[in-house]
Amino acid sequence: MKKGFTLIELLIVIGLIGVLSGFVIVVINPQTQFMKARDANRKKDLSLISNALEQYYADNNRYPATMAVSSLPLAGSPKYIQSIPVDPNTYSYCYTSTTPFQNFVLCARLESGVASVPVGIISCQASGVSYCLTNAF
Numbered sequence: 001m002k003k004g005f006t007l008i009e010l011l012i013v014i015g016l017i018g019v020l021s022g023f024v025i026v027v028i029n030p031q032t033q034f035m036k037a038r039d040a041n042r043k044k045d046l047s048l049i050s051n052a053l054e055q056y057y058a059d060n061n062r063y064p065a066t067m068a069v070s071s072l073p074l075a076g077s078p079k080y081i082q083s084i085p086v087d088p089n090t091y092s093y094c095y096t097s098t099t100p101f102q103n104f105v106l107c108a109r110l111e112s113g114v115a116s117v118p119v120g121i122i123s124c125q126a127s128g129v130s131y132c133l134t135n136a137f
Helices: 007-028 030-060
Strands: 094-096 105-108 131-134
Touching: 007 030, 030 105, 030 131
Parallel strands: none
Antiparallel strands: 094 105, 105 131
């Protein structure tokens, strides 16, 4: 008597492995995981920029005026931040500070998750902002 598997048994096992792996892929949903990873990167970037802004404030007793995040006078100085991070996609970060430049709002557009925009923050809203950091109390 020969010991081994028949072709039918092998096909059934391969089919079951295919169905189970398909189920696992659907449950894990890699696209959602990539979106969450990019959102975590955005939040980390805003935290880095916020820390650099706080160091800038300590030196100048004010925050920079409203401008594009890429134009903030923070980059290139090891004192503040080596380079200003950019969004992992085509979105851009939003920064606003109004006279007398004692508060700032720094925002990003998230791909997934729940919006976290402080009450009263209306700047940058038109660009689909869903996550903001601010020092305003």
